[in-house]
Amino acid sequence: MRALVLAYAALVGACVGSFLNVCITRWPENLSVVRPRSRCPRCEKPIAWYDNIPIVSWLVLRGKCRGCGLPISALYPGVELLVALVWLACAWRYGATFLTLRLAIFATLLVGVAITDVRTYTIPDGFTITGFIFVLLAAFIAAIFGEQLPFASPFNAIVGACTGAGAIAIVGWLGEAALKKEAMGFGDVTLMAFIGAAVGPELALLTVFVGAAIGAVVFLAVIAPISKGRGKEMPQVPFGVFLSPAALVTLLYGRQMVAAYLTYLAGA
Numbered sequence: 001m002r003a004l005v006l007a008y009a010a011l012v013g014a015c016v017g018s019f020l021n022v023c024i025t026r027w028p029e030n031l032s033v034v035r036p037r038s039r040c041p042r043c044e045k046p047i048a049w050y051d052n053i054p055i056v057s058w059l060v061l062r063g064k065c066r067g068c069g070l071p072i073s074a075l076y077p078g079v080e081l082l083v084a085l086v087w088l089a090c091a092w093r094y095g096a097t098f099l100t101l102r103l104a105i106f107a108t109l110l111v112g113v114a115i116t117d118v119r120t121y122t123i124p125d126g127f128t129i130t131g132f133i134f135v136l137l138a139a140f141i142a143a144i145f146g147e148q149l150p151f152a153s154p155f156n157a158i159v160g161a162c163t164g165a166g167a168i169a170i171v172g173w174l175g176e177a178a179l180k181k182e183a184m185g186f187g188d189v190t191l192m193a194f195i196g197a198a199v200g201p202e203l204a205l206l207t208v209f210v211g212a213a214i215g216a217v218v219f220l221a222v223i224a225p226i227s228k229g230r231g232k233e234m235p236q237v238p239f240g241v242f243l244s245p246a247a248l249v250t251l252l253y254g255r256q257m258v259a260a261y262l263t264y265l266a267g268a
């Protein structure tokens with residue numbers, strides 16, 4: 001029975017990942033994710049259903065379009081596999097529950113945000129608005145069941161959205177003053193409203209702290225030296241790439257992190 005649940009979760013995850021690919025490629029260009037049907041970006045030939053099976057079709061076609069023979073990006077099966085693993089991991093930990101579904105959808109949206117942000121330096125409203133509405137609805141549904149943790153209660157979800165958006169706006173404002181250039185896009189603010197609604201106000205602050213810390217280290221240690229070496233202007237920082245994993249870690253382990261820190265302070 002458990003094996004069946006896990007297999008089903010992985011299968012659903014792979015299909016969700018397949019749809020996520022459509023969102024990742026179309027939303028930054030303001031295209032509909034419903035119409036037209038998937039087609040090869042090079043020869044524009046519509047992709048038949050049997051060539052659109054998650055992961056499997058890419059392997060069968062050996063990464064080439066059936067129409068024009070040109071390569072299909074490994075990003076597509078990569079995203080499908082990653083999301084399948086995310087759904088599998090959620091089902092592994094929480095079984096066939098509402099929490100599994102809630103966590104899997106939350107994580108899937110964050111995967112979409114991180115990949116889109118790194119590719120295009122944008123965080124489409126498609127992810128954040130959809131996510132914000134989903135997270136609020138889920139909080140109310142879970143409140144009826146009486147199950148909440150690790151997600152925020154409906155009240156904390158609303159306070160968390162405002163806290164997350166406010167905190168990242170302050171970080172961006174200070175960053176702009178320090179760097180004397182635009183440091184953060186409005187997409188990061190909407191992202192933190194969505195994340196804050198999921199995790200609540202305390203963990204929203206922790207997410208911004210953890211995400212900004214990872215982002216600053218990666219930017220100063222990796223991105224800045226590379227762009228300086230190439231004599232290029234410093235690029236924008238895709239903060240969504242760091243905030244997304246920070247949100248997941250904070251949601252699952254943030255309470256333990258805060259408790260351990262407080263214990264440490266009390267002992268010191």
Ligand SMILES: [Zn+2]
Nearest residue numbers: 040043065068
């Ligand atoms: Zn083609």
